[in-house]
Amino acid sequence: MADDGFHVYDTTLRDGAQQEGLTLSVADKLAIARHLDGLGVGFIEGGWPGAIPKDTEFFRRAQTELDLKHAQLAAFGATRRAGVKAADDPLVAALRDSGAPVVTLVAKSHDRHVELALRTTLDENLAMIRDTVEHLRAGGQRVFLDAEHFFDGYRSNPAYALEVVRVAAEAGASVIALCDTNGGMLPDELAEIVHTAVGTGARVGIHCHDDTGCAVANTLAAVAAGADHVQGCANGYGERSGNANLFTVVANLQLKRGYELVPPQSLRDMTRIAHAITEVTNVTPNSHQPYVGMSAFAHKAGIHASAVKVDPNLYQHIDPEEVGNDMRMLVSDMAGRASVELKGRELGYSLSADQSRELVDRVKDMEARGYTFEAADASFELLLRDTVNGVKERHFEVESWRVIVERRTTGDVVSEATVKLHAKGERIVATGEGVGPVNALDKAVRLALEKLYPELAAVELIDFKVRILEGTHGTDAVTRVLVTSSDADAEWATVGVDENIIEASWQALEQAVTYGLLRAGR
Numbered sequence: 408m409a410d411d412g413f414h415v416y417d418t419t420l421r422d423g424a425q426q427e428g429l430t431l432s433v434a435d436k437l438a439i440a441r442h443l444d445g446l447g448v449g450f451i452e453g454g455w456p457g458a459i460p461k462d463t464e465f466f467r468r469a470q471t472e473l474d475l476k477h478a479q480l481a482a483f484g485a486t487r488r489a490g491v492k493a494a495d496d497p498l499v500a501a502l503r504d505s506g507a508p509v510v511t512l513v514a515k516s517h518d519r520h521v522e523l524a525l526r527t528t529l530d531e532n533l534a535m536i537r538d539t540v541e542h543l544r545a546g547g548q549r550v551f552l553d554a555e556h557f558f559d560g561y562r563s564n565p566a567y568a569l570e571v572v573r574v575a576a577e578a579g580a581s582v583i584a585l586c587d588t589n590g591g592m593l594p595d596e597l598a599e600i601v602h603t604a605v606g607t608g609a610r611v612g613i614h615c616h617d618d619t620g621c622a623v624a625n626t627l628a629a630v631a632a633g634a635d636h637v638q639g640c641a642n643g644y645g646e647r648s649g650n651a652n653l654f655t656v657v658a659n660l661q662l663k664r665g666y667e668l669v670p671p672q673s674l675r676d677m678t679r680i681a682h683a684i685t686e687v688t689n690v691t692p693n694s695h696q697p698y699v700g701m702s703a704f705a706h707k708a709g710i711h712a713s714a715v716k717v718d719p720n721l722y723q724h725i726d727p728e729e730v731g732n733d734m735r736m737l738v739s740d741m742a743g744r745a746s747v748e749l750k751g752r753e754l755g756y757s758l759s760a761d762q763s764r765e766l767v768d769r770v771k772d773m774e775a776r777g778y779t780f781e782a783a784d785a786s787f788e789l790l791l792r793d794t795v796n797g798v799k800e801r802h803f804e805v806e807s808w809r810v811i812v813e814r815r816t817t818g819d820v821v822s823e824a825t826v827k828l829h830a831k832g833e834r835i836v837a838t839g840e841g842v843g844p845v846n847a848l849d850k851a852v853r854l855a856l857e858k859l860y861p862e863l864a865a866v867e868l869i870d871f872k873v874r875i876l877e878g879t880h881g882t883d884a885v886t887r888v889l890v891t892s893s894d895a896d897a898e899w900a901t902v903g904v905d906e907n908i909i910e911a912s913w914q915a916l917e918q919a920v921t922y923g924l925l926r927a928g929r
Contacts, residue, residue, distance in 0.1 A: 414582065414612065414636035415668050416551075417443050417653055418452040419684070420465075421483050423644030429688055433465050437472055438687050442680050443641065444478045447669030448653070452481045452511060457501020466505040477669075481551065482507035486514050486539040489527040493542035503546050510543050511551040512536075512580075516571040517560030529567060533574050540578035550580045551636075553614060557585040558592050561600050569607055576609035582636045583609050587625060590618030590648060594628035605633035612636025615651045617643065622651035627659060641684045642696065654681055658698045658730055678731035703727070704734045754788050756795055766794045776904060777876045777887050783902035785892075785922040786915075802924050803830035803856060805917065810844045810909055822847040828855050845871060845912045852920055862927035863920065865894045873908065890915040892923060899926075 420436045423429070431439070440451050453469065454462030469480060482505040487496040502510045514536045515521045521532045540550050552575040554560075560568040572583045585604055587597065592615070605611050613629035613636070615622040626637050637660075639653030654677055660666040661674060681699040685692040694701040704727040727734050751758045751766075758766065769790060770780060780787040793799045806827040814820045824847035825838045839850030849868055857863050870891035875884045888903045888911040899922055903914025 411449075412635070413666060413668060414450060415448045415653070415657060416450040416452065416481070416584075416612070416636060416638045417448045417478075417641065418483075418614075418638055418650065419443065419641040419644055419653075421452045421454045421462075422646070422650055423640035424454075425646040426644045426649065426690075427646075429644060429690055431688065433461055433468060435687050436465050437468065439641070439684055440469070440473055440475070440478075440480075442683050442687075444473075444475045445673065446657075446677060446680050447477045447673040448657075449478060450481050450509060451475075451478045452483050453507065455483050456505040456507075457484065457498045463501065463505075466507060470506050479509050480507045481509040481511045483511045483513070486512050486535040487542075489525060489531050489535060493539045496539075499539060499542065503543060503548070507548070509549045509551060511553055511584075512539055512543075513553045513555050514571060514575070515556065515560075516554035516568045516586075517556035518564040518567050520556055520560070533570065536571065536575050537578040540575060540580050544579040551582045551584060551612070552580040553584045553586050555586050556588045557604075558587050558597060558600055559589060561603075565603075569604065572604055572607050572609050572611070576607070581610060582612045584612035584614045584636060584638055585629070585634070586614040587616055587622075588614075590616030590622065592625055593619060593621055594624045597625050598628040598632040601629045601632040601634055610635065612638060614638040616645065617648040617650065617652075620648070622649070623655045623659070626651045626656050627664075630660065630664075642681055642688075642690070642693065644688070644690070652696070654699055655697045662725055662729060675729060675731045698730045699732060704732055751791055751795075754791065756791055758791075758795065762794050766791060769794070773904075777885050778902055778904050779887065779889075780902070783889060783900045783915075785899035786901045786918050789901075789918055789922060801921055802860065803828045806834070808848065808851075808913060810847060812844060824848040824851040826851045826855055828852075830856060831859050833859070844909050845916065848909075848913060848916055852916065856920070860924055860927075862924060865927075866892055866920070866923035867894075868916070868919065869893050869898065871912075873911075876904075886911045888912045888915045890919050892919040894923060894926060897926070899923075 419439060420431065424431050436453065443451050453465050456463040456466050466482060482502050484498055484502040487493040487499050493499050515525055515532055518529055521527060521529055525532060536552065540552065543550050554571055557568055575583050585601060601611060601613065611634045613626050613634045615625040626639065630637065637656055639651035639656050640649065641653055643649040643652035657668050658677065661668050678699040682692060697703060704723055723734065774780065806829060808824065808826045810822060810824045812820065812822050821840060822842065822844045823838060823840050824844065825836065828835045835855045837851050837855035839847050839854055841847035841850050853863055868890060872889040874887045876887055885904060885906055886908045888908065889900055891898055891900045901915045901918035901922065903911040905911040905914065
């Protein structure tokens with residue numbers, strides 16, 4: 408298990424799951440827990456057993472299906488109800504029976520919440536905290552306490568908020584996490600309040616929400632003020648604007664402040680873990696997320712590329728490999744020779760000065776007409792290959808294509824595409840039928856080429872995006888189409904631009920097939 412000197416506490420499975428549009432099955436939660444344990448966090452909050460049947464099931468299955476190497480599971484729940492002994496409260500019993508070695512209790516620390524939400528007295532709330540902590544501790548479980556709305560409560564009644572901290576610690580709570588539940592704090596004031604709470608002698612933790620965009624900054628400020636237990640969620644998941652992004656917090660503390668929170672190898676696996684969790688949650692990854700986002704170390708401007716070519720550290724605050732990420736060069740109309748040379752080197756090509764100038768000119772000309780290469784690496788690589796080889800090399804030549812869209816009396820709309828191609832000395836005519844023009848073209852191309860190139864069976868179109876570039880032209884506006892394709896190992900994107908949306912789609916589709924064949928070794 409992790410060193411108890413400083414706690415990294417993940418609450419993705421409970422607080423993070425409250426994000427709009429995020430729904431986790433028990434199997435999802437078990438999978439995410441394994442990823443988090445692989446990162447090396449100390450504690451994983453699994454949910455609220457007793458209150459949520461799915462969470463009760465999670466803790467039951469976790470006992471036999473999770474083999475955690477670093478983390479301990481924590482069961483989340485509330486203090487006993489007013490007027491009921493902890494030993495007689497069924498929700499407290501569910502925490503006791505969860506099998507979790509740690510219980511995290513949420514308790515009110517804001518006087519108005521005690522009186523208006525709990526509808527009890529301030530003294531009874533303190534008794535609820537003391538009784539519940541002591542009861543669970545007597546049963547052998549470690550207890551943390553989340554002081555809900557602590558900072559707002561401190562503003563309202565500082566003496567009472569601090570009394571909640573004191574009583575919880577006196578009753579045996581190992582940590583009292585101060586919660587910025589509404590996410591409204593800023594770092595300077597929060598740090599002052601944390602410093603005051605630390606002065607009570609209790610072990611203090613921090614739990615921040617991101618409603619001001621300061622969750623990570625507030626967490627770091629709390630650590631500087633004496634907190635040694637940080638809570639957060641993978642990828643910043645959570646209700647409203649989310650929770651403190653635990654990946655960013657860990658990377659900042661470990662790489663910038665010298666804390667040894669997770670094993671170095673686990674930190675180098677952080678980008679993979681972040682992306683693996685997005686696959687489980689089915690939430691689109693934030694490409695601009697610090698440290699682990701695809702764009703976290705991406706360089707676009709020509710002046711940046713020139714500097715990075717000399718020394719990557721001139722425009723990067725860390726080596727991306729420390730968190731398992733990569734530097735990427737983006738090619739756009741902002742590109743200079745350094746950008747395309749570095750991008751070429753990244754793709755395994757060595758460009759001469761003349762080739763670099765030619766490629767820069769072609770990129771800027773095409774981007775002026777609506778193409779975008781920073782979002783279509785495969786299209787850029789094909790353009791680069793054409794420049795290096797001095798000729799456009801393709802696996803097939805297009806004689807013509809045609810698409811017919813028919814609405815039938817049944818109400819069904821069917822598309823039929825015919826392509827005429829030349830490949831390996833043969834003239835091939837093939838017709839495909841699909842749910843739309845692009846799907847029909849895709850099927851027709853496959854029918855035409857798969858006998859000659861069976862590798863195409865592994866290539867599939869997985870995403871299709873259309874953007875109107877000049878809306879003032881109405882339905883005859885220039886259209887840009889981005890197609891994302893994949894095989895068993897990777898994804899790639901290609902781009903097409905034309906006033907005719909089908910022609911733009913064909914350009915992107917033709918390049919996608921060509922690139923897929925190149926990847927297959929053709």
